[in-house]
Amino acid sequence: MKSLNLMIATIIFLATVYSCKKAIPENVVTTVKGFVIDTVKNKRLSNAKVSIYGCRQTTFSISCATLIKSTRTNSNGDFSITFNGDGKSLSFQAEVDYDENFDFSSTVKLFEGKTNDIRLTAREFNYLKTHLIITNNPFDTLVNLSRNTRHIFYGQFLDTTIMNRILPNGLNSIIYTAWDKNVGKYRRLIDTLTVGMLDTTNYTRTLPNVNTFPTN
Numbered sequence: 001m002k003s004l005n006l007m008i009a010t011i012i013f014l015a016t017v018y019s020c021k022k023a024i025p026e027n028v029v030t031t032v033k034g035f036v037i038d039t040v041k042n043k044r045l046s047n048a049k050v051s052i053y054g055c056r057q058t059t060f061s062i063s064c065a066t067l068i069k070s071t072r073t074n075s076n077g078d079f080s081i082t083f084n085g086d087g088k089s090l091s092f093q094a095e096v097d098y099d100e101n102f103d104f105s106s107t108v109k110l111f112e113g114k115t116n117d118i119r120l121t122a123r124e125f126n127y128l129k130t131h132l133i134i135t136n137n138p139f140d141t142l143v144n145l146s147r148n149t150r151h152i153f154y155g156q157f158l159d160t161t162i163m164n165r166i167l168p169n170g171l172n173s174i175i176y177t178a179w180d181k182n183v184g185k186y187r188r189l190i191d192t193l194t195v196g197m198l199d200t201t202n203y204t205r206t207l208p209n210v211n212t213f214p215t216n
Helices: 002-020
Strands: 029-038 049-057 062-072 078-084 091-096 107-109 115-121 126-134 141-146 149-154 158-166 171-180 185-194 200-207
Touching: 029 049, 029 091, 049 078, 062 078, 062 091, 091 115, 107 115, 126 141, 126 171, 141 158, 149 158, 185 200
Parallel strands: 029 115, 126 200
Antiparallel strands: 029 078, 049 062, 049 091, 091 107, 126 158, 141 149, 141 171, 171 185
16 A cells, blocks of 8 residues: 555656646757767768657656657768757657667757757667578468568568668577468567678578467
C-alpha cells in the first residue's frame, strides 16, 4: 500500500511540475551547429539526417516527438540549423534520425534562444553480401530481414546473392521466415552474426528445408 501511495504521489508531483512549464514562444530563435560522428569507426558521418524535436506535455510526462526542422550533414559530417519556437513545445532536443544507413543516435537537449555547439553520435551500417541457397521451400514465399533490409523470395529453390545492412563490430540477427498455413504459424530461422569493420563482409548460407524451421 505504501508503494502504491508513493507512486500516486510521484505521478501527481510530476504532473504538477509539468503543468507549470510554459511553451517556448514562436519569436524565440535557436541555432544548433556541430557534427555527427561514429565513435566505433572514428569517422565523421556525411548525409546523416539531423532533426530537431519539440518536447510537449502529455498526461504524466514529456514526449519529445514533434518534428520541428531537419537538415543533412555535409561531406565533413558538419551541420547547422536555425529554427523558431512553435509556441507549443516546452523544450527541444537534437538527434540523428534512424534510416537505412544510421541508427543508435545520441540525444542532446538544447538551450532555446541561444547558439548550441553540440556533438551527436550515431552508428553507420555496413553491408553483408550473402550467397544464399534455398534447397527446398514448400511454402513458395520466404522473407529475409536484417536491420532495415527486407528481401522477398518466391519459388521452392533459389541460388542468388543479396545485400543486407549490418552493424559493424556488433551482433546482428539475419532472419528467414515463411508462413506455414498448415499449422497457422510462421516458421522462422535466425542466424546470429558478429562481423568486423569491413565495408562489405562476404557470407555464404545454405538453408535447410524451410519446413524444418522452428514455429513461433
